[in-house]
Amino acid sequence: MRLVLLAVLVWAGPARSEFADVNGIRMYYETHGQGTPLIALHGFGGSSAMWSRFVADFSKDYRLIVPDLRGHGRSTNPTNQFTHRQSALDVYALLDHLGIRQFKAMGVSTGGMTLLHMATQQPARVEALVWIGATTYFPEQAREIMRRSTVESVTPAEWERMRAIHKNGDDQIRALRNEFHNFKDSYEDMNFTPPLLGTISARTLIVHGDRDEFFPVAIPTDAYRAIPHSYLWIVPNGGHVPIVEHAAEFTKTALAFLRGDWEKK
Secondary structure: OOHHHOOOOOOOOOOEEEEEEEEEEEEEEEOOOEEEEEEEOOOOOOOHHHHHHHHHHHHEEEEEEEEEOOOOOOOOOOOOOOOOOHHHHHHHHHHHHOOOEEEEEEEHHHHHHHHHHHHHHHHHHHHEEEEEEEOOOOHHHHHHHHHHHHHHHHHHHHHHHHHOOOOOOHHHHHHHHHHHHHHHOOOOOOOOOOOOOOOOOOOOEEEEOOOOOOOOOOOHHHHHHHHHOOOEEEEEOOOOOOOHHHHHHHHHHHHHHHHOHHHHH
Protein backbone atom coordinates (compact mmCIF):
# COMPACT_ATOMS: atom_id res chain seq x y z
CA MET A 1 0.00 0.00 0.00
CA ARG A 2 2.80 2.41 0.66
CA LEU A 3 3.97 4.64 -2.12
CA VAL A 4 7.66 4.22 -1.42
CA LEU A 5 7.23 0.51 -2.06
CA LEU A 6 7.99 1.39 -5.64
CA ALA A 7 11.64 0.57 -6.15
CA VAL A 8 11.80 -1.37 -9.39
CA LEU A 9 13.46 -4.71 -8.78
CA VAL A 10 15.52 -6.84 -11.13
CA TRP A 11 13.39 -7.40 -14.22
CA ALA A 12 13.10 -10.98 -15.42
CA GLY A 13 11.03 -10.26 -18.55
CA PRO A 14 7.43 -11.46 -19.00
CA ALA A 15 6.60 -14.67 -20.79
CA ARG A 16 3.44 -12.94 -22.04
CA SER A 17 1.93 -9.52 -21.41
CA GLU A 18 -1.63 -8.60 -22.37
CA PHE A 19 -4.57 -6.34 -21.60
CA ALA A 20 -8.12 -7.31 -20.63
CA ASP A 21 -11.15 -5.02 -20.64
CA VAL A 22 -12.88 -5.65 -17.30
CA ASN A 23 -15.28 -3.58 -15.18
CA GLY A 24 -14.77 -0.45 -17.24
CA ILE A 25 -10.97 -0.48 -17.06
CA ARG A 26 -8.19 -1.78 -19.26
CA MET A 27 -6.17 -4.12 -17.03
CA TYR A 28 -2.60 -5.04 -17.82
CA TYR A 29 -1.34 -8.47 -16.77
CA GLU A 30 1.55 -10.84 -17.33
CA THR A 31 1.52 -14.62 -17.45
CA HIS A 32 4.58 -16.73 -16.66
CA GLY A 33 4.91 -20.51 -16.65
CA GLN A 34 2.30 -23.25 -16.60
CA GLY A 35 0.38 -25.27 -14.04
CA THR A 36 -1.96 -24.34 -11.20
CA PRO A 37 -2.92 -20.65 -11.43
CA LEU A 38 -1.12 -18.45 -8.88
CA ILE A 39 -2.13 -14.79 -8.72
CA ALA A 40 0.39 -12.23 -7.38
CA LEU A 41 -0.91 -8.77 -6.42
CA HIS A 42 1.26 -5.72 -5.72
CA GLY A 43 0.86 -2.97 -3.11
CA PHE A 44 -0.68 0.46 -3.48
CA GLY A 45 1.43 2.76 -5.64
CA GLY A 46 3.35 -0.20 -7.07
CA SER A 47 2.87 -2.40 -10.10
CA SER A 48 3.38 -5.94 -11.33
CA ALA A 49 7.11 -5.14 -11.62
CA MET A 50 7.52 -5.55 -7.85
CA TRP A 51 7.20 -9.34 -8.30
CA SER A 52 9.98 -9.54 -10.91
CA ARG A 53 12.60 -11.02 -8.58
CA PHE A 54 10.18 -13.83 -7.66
CA VAL A 55 8.97 -14.74 -11.15
CA ALA A 56 11.63 -17.32 -11.99
CA ASP A 57 11.07 -19.36 -8.82
CA PHE A 58 7.28 -19.28 -8.69
CA SER A 59 6.71 -19.83 -12.42
CA LYS A 60 8.59 -23.13 -12.32
CA ASP A 61 5.56 -24.85 -10.78
CA TYR A 62 2.70 -22.41 -11.36
CA ARG A 63 0.94 -20.43 -14.03
CA LEU A 64 1.89 -17.13 -12.44
CA ILE A 65 -0.51 -14.29 -13.29
CA VAL A 66 0.67 -10.83 -12.28
CA PRO A 67 -1.67 -7.90 -12.99
CA ASP A 68 -1.42 -4.16 -12.52
CA LEU A 69 -4.33 -3.26 -10.24
CA ARG A 70 -6.87 -0.60 -11.19
CA GLY A 71 -5.12 2.70 -11.96
CA HIS A 72 -1.61 1.31 -11.38
CA GLY A 73 1.22 0.68 -13.81
CA ARG A 74 -0.28 0.22 -17.25
CA SER A 75 -3.87 -0.33 -16.06
CA THR A 76 -6.42 2.45 -16.46
CA ASN A 77 -8.98 3.80 -13.98
CA PRO A 78 -11.40 6.28 -15.57
CA THR A 79 -13.15 6.98 -12.24
CA ASN A 80 -9.87 7.83 -10.44
CA GLN A 81 -11.33 6.03 -7.42
CA PHE A 82 -9.91 2.95 -5.72
CA THR A 83 -11.35 0.60 -3.14
CA HIS A 84 -10.06 -2.81 -2.17
CA ARG A 85 -13.55 -4.23 -2.61
CA GLN A 86 -13.64 -3.04 -6.22
CA SER A 87 -10.08 -4.24 -6.74
CA ALA A 88 -11.21 -7.74 -5.75
CA LEU A 89 -14.06 -7.59 -8.25
CA ASP A 90 -11.58 -6.49 -10.94
CA VAL A 91 -9.25 -9.42 -10.28
CA TYR A 92 -12.18 -11.85 -10.31
CA ALA A 93 -13.29 -10.36 -13.64
CA LEU A 94 -9.78 -10.93 -15.00
CA LEU A 95 -9.83 -14.54 -13.79
CA ASP A 96 -13.25 -15.06 -15.39
CA HIS A 97 -11.87 -13.58 -18.61
CA LEU A 98 -9.05 -16.14 -18.46
CA GLY A 99 -11.44 -19.00 -17.68
CA ILE A 100 -9.89 -19.63 -14.26
CA ARG A 101 -12.21 -20.93 -11.57
CA GLN A 102 -9.93 -21.91 -8.68
CA PHE A 103 -6.55 -20.47 -7.88
CA LYS A 104 -3.88 -19.75 -5.28
CA ALA A 105 -2.76 -16.20 -4.55
CA MET A 106 -0.20 -13.91 -2.94
CA GLY A 107 -0.67 -10.24 -2.17
CA VAL A 108 1.41 -7.43 -0.66
CA SER A 109 -0.32 -4.70 1.39
CA THR A 110 -3.15 -3.48 -0.87
CA GLY A 111 -2.74 -6.73 -2.82
CA GLY A 112 -3.28 -8.67 0.40
CA MET A 113 -6.28 -6.54 1.29
CA THR A 114 -7.72 -7.23 -2.15
CA LEU A 115 -7.27 -10.94 -1.42
CA LEU A 116 -9.17 -10.62 1.87
CA HIS A 117 -12.14 -9.32 -0.10
CA MET A 118 -11.73 -12.08 -2.69
CA ALA A 119 -11.50 -14.80 -0.04
CA THR A 120 -14.71 -13.59 1.63
CA GLN A 121 -16.63 -12.72 -1.56
CA GLN A 122 -16.17 -16.15 -3.18
CA PRO A 123 -14.48 -18.44 -0.63
CA ALA A 124 -14.78 -21.63 -2.67
CA ARG A 125 -12.57 -20.27 -5.46
CA VAL A 126 -9.49 -19.56 -3.33
CA GLU A 127 -7.42 -22.66 -2.52
CA ALA A 128 -4.57 -20.95 -0.66
CA LEU A 129 -3.50 -17.40 -0.05
CA VAL A 130 -0.46 -15.57 1.26
CA TRP A 131 -1.05 -12.05 2.49
CA ILE A 132 1.92 -9.88 3.29
CA GLY A 133 1.98 -6.59 5.19
CA ALA A 134 -1.79 -6.34 4.93
CA THR A 135 -4.48 -5.34 7.41
CA THR A 136 -8.10 -5.96 8.30
CA TYR A 137 -8.71 -2.26 9.08
CA PHE A 138 -6.79 1.02 8.99
CA PRO A 139 -5.41 1.88 12.45
CA GLU A 140 -4.68 5.45 13.49
CA GLN A 141 -0.95 5.16 12.80
CA ALA A 142 -1.69 4.33 9.16
CA ARG A 143 -4.25 7.13 8.87
CA GLU A 144 -1.69 9.63 10.12
CA ILE A 145 0.72 8.60 7.35
CA MET A 146 -2.14 8.93 4.86
CA ARG A 147 -2.95 12.45 6.07
CA ARG A 148 0.62 13.54 5.37
CA SER A 149 0.74 11.88 1.95
CA THR A 150 -0.55 14.52 -0.47
CA VAL A 151 0.24 15.39 -4.07
CA GLU A 152 2.07 18.46 -2.80
CA SER A 153 4.34 16.32 -0.60
CA VAL A 154 5.69 14.25 -3.51
CA THR A 155 9.40 14.90 -3.87
CA PRO A 156 11.21 15.16 -7.24
CA ALA A 157 12.83 11.76 -6.59
CA GLU A 158 9.41 10.22 -5.94
CA TRP A 159 8.04 11.72 -9.15
CA GLU A 160 10.91 10.16 -11.04
CA ARG A 161 10.33 6.73 -9.49
CA MET A 162 6.58 6.84 -10.06
CA ARG A 163 6.92 7.95 -13.66
CA ALA A 164 9.07 4.87 -14.29
CA ILE A 165 6.25 2.64 -13.00
CA HIS A 166 2.96 4.32 -13.95
CA LYS A 167 2.66 4.61 -17.72
CA ASN A 168 -0.48 6.74 -18.12
CA GLY A 169 0.97 10.15 -17.27
CA ASP A 170 1.22 12.46 -14.29
CA ASP A 171 -2.56 12.63 -13.85
CA GLN A 172 -2.50 8.93 -13.05
CA ILE A 173 0.13 9.52 -10.36
CA ARG A 174 -1.84 12.43 -8.88
CA ALA A 175 -4.98 10.28 -8.75
CA LEU A 176 -3.13 7.49 -6.95
CA ARG A 177 -1.68 9.90 -4.41
CA ASN A 178 -5.08 11.46 -3.80
CA GLU A 179 -6.70 8.06 -3.28
CA PHE A 180 -3.98 7.02 -0.86
CA HIS A 181 -4.53 10.29 1.04
CA ASN A 182 -8.30 9.69 1.04
CA PHE A 183 -7.90 6.31 2.72
CA LYS A 184 -7.56 8.35 5.93
CA ASP A 185 -11.36 8.79 5.87
CA SER A 186 -12.25 5.26 4.74
CA TYR A 187 -13.97 3.03 7.30
CA GLU A 188 -16.18 0.71 5.25
CA ASP A 189 -13.78 -0.71 2.66
CA MET A 190 -11.40 -2.34 5.14
CA ASN A 191 -13.58 -3.46 8.03
CA PHE A 192 -13.07 -7.20 8.55
CA THR A 193 -14.49 -8.54 11.80
CA PRO A 194 -13.43 -11.90 13.30
CA PRO A 195 -16.72 -13.55 12.24
CA LEU A 196 -16.20 -12.41 8.64
CA LEU A 197 -12.59 -13.61 8.66
CA GLY A 198 -13.93 -16.91 9.96
CA THR A 199 -15.70 -17.49 6.63
CA ILE A 200 -12.36 -17.79 4.80
CA SER A 201 -11.91 -21.43 3.82
CA ALA A 202 -8.55 -21.10 2.04
CA ARG A 203 -5.33 -22.17 3.69
CA THR A 204 -3.78 -18.84 4.68
CA LEU A 205 -0.22 -17.77 5.40
CA ILE A 206 0.03 -14.36 7.07
CA VAL A 207 3.44 -12.68 6.70
CA HIS A 208 4.10 -9.49 8.67
CA GLY A 209 7.11 -7.44 9.69
CA ASP A 210 7.39 -6.64 13.38
CA ARG A 211 8.53 -3.10 12.44
CA ASP A 212 5.67 -2.40 10.04
CA GLU A 213 5.07 1.35 10.31
CA PHE A 214 1.48 1.09 9.05
CA PHE A 215 0.00 -1.91 10.82
CA PRO A 216 1.03 -3.19 14.30
CA VAL A 217 1.53 -6.93 14.79
CA ALA A 218 -1.67 -7.13 16.86
CA ILE A 219 -3.64 -6.93 13.59
CA PRO A 220 -2.14 -10.01 11.86
CA THR A 221 -2.11 -11.84 15.18
CA ASP A 222 -5.85 -11.28 15.63
CA ALA A 223 -6.45 -12.32 12.01
CA TYR A 224 -4.47 -15.52 12.60
CA ARG A 225 -6.78 -16.35 15.51
CA ALA A 226 -9.90 -15.65 13.43
CA ILE A 227 -9.06 -17.42 10.14
CA PRO A 228 -9.72 -21.15 10.61
CA HIS A 229 -6.83 -22.66 8.63
CA SER A 230 -4.05 -20.13 8.99
CA TYR A 231 -0.35 -19.82 9.73
CA LEU A 232 1.46 -16.74 11.06
CA TRP A 233 5.01 -15.64 10.27
CA ILE A 234 6.11 -12.48 12.08
CA VAL A 235 9.38 -11.44 10.45
CA PRO A 236 11.91 -10.11 13.02
CA ASN A 237 13.09 -6.59 12.19
CA GLY A 238 10.83 -6.68 9.14
CA GLY A 239 9.26 -3.56 7.67
CA HIS A 240 6.01 -3.04 5.80
CA VAL A 241 7.10 -5.28 2.91
CA PRO A 242 9.37 -7.83 4.63
CA ILE A 243 9.64 -10.05 1.56
CA VAL A 244 11.96 -7.47 0.00
CA GLU A 245 14.36 -7.77 2.94
CA HIS A 246 13.98 -11.55 3.18
CA ALA A 247 13.35 -12.55 -0.45
CA ALA A 248 15.10 -15.94 -0.40
CA GLU A 249 13.52 -16.98 2.89
CA PHE A 250 10.10 -15.84 1.72
CA THR A 251 10.37 -17.76 -1.54
CA LYS A 252 11.31 -20.99 0.23
CA THR A 253 8.60 -20.60 2.87
CA ALA A 254 5.82 -19.54 0.50
CA LEU A 255 6.54 -22.32 -1.99
CA ALA A 256 6.43 -24.94 0.77
CA PHE A 257 3.14 -23.51 2.04
CA LEU A 258 1.57 -23.29 -1.42
CA ARG A 259 2.59 -26.87 -2.23
CA GLY A 260 0.85 -28.02 0.92
CA ASP A 261 4.01 -29.44 2.46
CA TRP A 262 2.92 -28.38 5.92
CA GLU A 263 -0.33 -30.32 5.56
CA LYS A 264 1.56 -33.58 5.14
CA LYS A 265 3.15 -33.43 8.58
